[in-house]
Amino acid sequence: MSESGTKLNLRILQWPMTNPSTTAGATLQGPARAALAWTHTARFLTTASRLDQLPPSELAEIAFVGRSNAGKSTAINRLAQQKRLAFASRTPGRTQHINLFEVGPKDAPDALLADLPGYGYAAVERAAKLRWQEVMAQYLAQRRSLSGVVLMIDSRLGFTDLDRQLLGLLSPRLAGGAVRLLVLLTKCDKLTRSAGASALAAAHTLLGEVCPEHADVGVALFSALKRIGVDDAALTLYGWTRATPRAT
Numbered sequence: 001m002s003e004s005g006t007k008l009n010l011r012i013l014q015w016p017m018t019n020p021s022t023t024a025g026a027t028l029q030g031p032a033r034a035a036l037a038w039t040h041t042a043r044f045l046t047t048a049s050r051l052d053q054l055p056p057s058e059l060a061e062i063a064f065v066g067r068s069n070a071g072k073s074t075a076i077n078r079l080a081q082q083k084r085l086a087f088a089s090r091t092p093g094r095t096q097h098i099n100l101f102e103v104g105p106k107d108a109p110d111a112l113l114a115d116l117p118g119y120g121y122a123a124v125e126r127a128a129k130l131r132w133q134e135v136m137a138q139y140l141a142q143r144r145s146l147s148g149v150v151l152m153i154d155s156r157l158g159f160t161d162l163d164r165q166l167l168g169l170l171s172p173r174l175a176g177g178a179v180r181l182l183v184l185l186t187k188c189d190k191l192t193r194s195a196g197a198s199a200l201a202a203a204h205t206l207l208g209e210v211c212p213e214h215a216d217v218g219v220a221l222f223s224a225l226k227r228i229g230v231d232d233a234a235l236t237l238y239g240w241t242r243a244t245p246r247a248t
């Protein structure tokens with residue numbers, strides 16, 4: 001909807017609750033229907049606590065990252081339309097491994113979704129925190145098959161220092177065009193309509209400042225609970241896996 005005026009391709013995917021395709025119970029249009037049919041195929045593949053334990057893969061991998069408790073696992077469950085595919089919990093720090101899910105036809109999967117442990121949870125002991133930051137940094141910098149990142153930001157909290165650091169780590173791969181970014185402002189059901197619009201505008205401004213030229217970036221309000229932004233997220237992920245690879 002909005003263009004930043006630079007070569008950065010930064011789009012707001014929807015304005016809050018005004019786009020019928022993003023509201024609960026709306027009739028699904030063809031492309032959203034196909035995208036959701038695709039995300040619904042998600043099934044568990046494997047789990048790893050270290051990067052070298054992840055299977056090497058040629059499949060496009062889409063990582064869900066963000067602060068602990070931001071709603072990553074819940075979003076994967078919502079996209080997959082399964083209650084307990086990814087472990088979601090009220091207790092921050094629930095996801096402690098990298099969990100991989102396969103998507104696409106059973107005999108010919110065409111993408112992987114990766115649910116990553118959250119960062120920024122104060123109660124985690126320092127050594128574990130540092131270890132995880134290291135794994136995360138390595139994952140974002142080195143995972144060759146990484147083709148998209150879904151950064152989950154609690155819409156009530158906005159971007160924290162760690163979120164900005166993550167964007168910094170990702171920046172070279174965003175600039176090269178090999179990795180695309182979707183920022184979901186989660187739990188927007190807890191915001192009024194105007195607070196949602198402000199959160200979206202603030203995120204758009206920040207991303208315009210920190211994302212490199214040539215990056216492909218989308219931002220949307222999201223609520224797994226009220227089913228807001230689910231079609232937009234599914235369409236974006238589906239589009240990434242079907243787009244021709246961008247130059248690296």
Ligand SMILES: Nc1nc2c(ncn2[C@@H]2O[C@H](COP(=O)(O)OP(=O)(O)OP(=O)(O)O)[C@@H](O)[C@H]2O)c(=O)[nH]1
Nearest residue numbers: 069070071072073074088089093094095118224225
């Ligand atoms: N109101 C509301 N609550 C949500 C939504 N999505 C997730 N939650 C709640 O937020 C809490 C954390 O959700 P998770 O999906 O486990 O969060 P996570 O980002 O995977 O957390 P870690 O695994 O600790 O990194 C749970 O209590 C969820 O029910 C949402 O759209 N709306």
Ligand SMILES: [Mg+2]
Nearest residue numbers: 072073087095
């Ligand atoms: Mg989780």
